[in-house]
Amino acid sequence: MKKKILLGLSGSVACSKAELFVKQNSEKYEFKLLSTYSGLNYLSEQFIKSNTIYSDWSELTGSPHIELARWADEIIIYPASANLISKISFGIADDLLTSTLLMFSKPIYICPAMHEEMYMNSQIQSNVLNLSKNHYIVGPRHGNLDIGDKGLGRLIEPDELLRILNKLNGKIIVTSGPTYEEIDDVKVITNKSSGKQGRALAVELSARGYEIVYIHAASIDPIPGLNNVSFHSSNDLKNKILENIKSTEAIFMTAAVSDFTVNKSSGKISRSNGNISIEFEPNEDIIATIKSSHPEIKCIAFSAQVNDELSFNKINSKKVDYLVINNILKNKFGSDTNKVSIIDQQHLIFESEELDKNEISRDILNTLEY
């Protein structure tokens, strides 16, 4: 029997992708279409003519919100506007679609589509984060937006949605941001990593249908919709990876781990002590340790270097699968752009242009076939 999908549509130019999704998958799924009033403005005349699209209560009899919710195996909101996301987050039921959603007791798939500024608006971020506790937030991805802009907010593509529904893709850990090694209860040593490249990779992998555990420095923002785990020190980072490692297919070790650890003093070392010496000890190579104990997991290490050397010695000592190298003298920490080389244990396999970190993520994932 075909799976019954109730496809929710809302007021976004990206509704054309929903048309495509329905056309491409009508053999595979039984669809019912339910649009907000505004969503109808973004569907083609041809699509409206050739499909039944529920929207207005007055055209229906009985209690369609109950019937539609009970009919559906899955509900997918594709595309989900900022307005609809907020209404769902607050439990508002002022039209047929939102009333039907309140009648449905399973998690729903919510695929945001909007301009980056709208998506990054603090209220929308908070609503998406809230919804992610009970529902699947899928995307948005980085890419082309309305009026020729580019950014984070693009609706995932129909083939990506299909992969997600078929749960074809596995679990991946992405680590991101700097570690903090405590000198005493007040002071730390850290580094200038912004976490932007790791964030971009996590967003892109999630849009491609992978289940992401985003292990990020406590000082940088989580990503709404993903399984977010925060860390402080490098030891904490290692423990968080190990706690989440079960069934992991790959680890993208984008976090900038301190090269050294410090023997922590308790309290606060006072200036009145005069000159002090702090002893640094070389840190464990976390990704090398993890690869040696979990050889089945694909490990992708990142090397921030002050030159363009293809560090085959490094990848061979770590024994990881791939090393992504960037030169931080050319693309400084915190910059929105990056330029990377990817090596395996023998060869240079990819060299990028200098590009936006979101585009670099796409290049890395295409090269490594994710």
Ligand SMILES: Cc1cc2nc3c(=O)[nH]c(=O)nc-3n(C[C@H](O)[C@H](O)[C@H](O)COP(=O)(O)O)c2cc1C
């Ligand atoms: C041309 C155009 C494109 C729009 N695209 C989007 C969009 O992609 N995402 C979004 O959240 N709002 C978009 N809006 C604004 C929504 O349509 C508007 O907030 C509307 O009230 C949403 O209603 P709904 O959530 O009930 O569908 C767009 C508006 C216009 C005029």
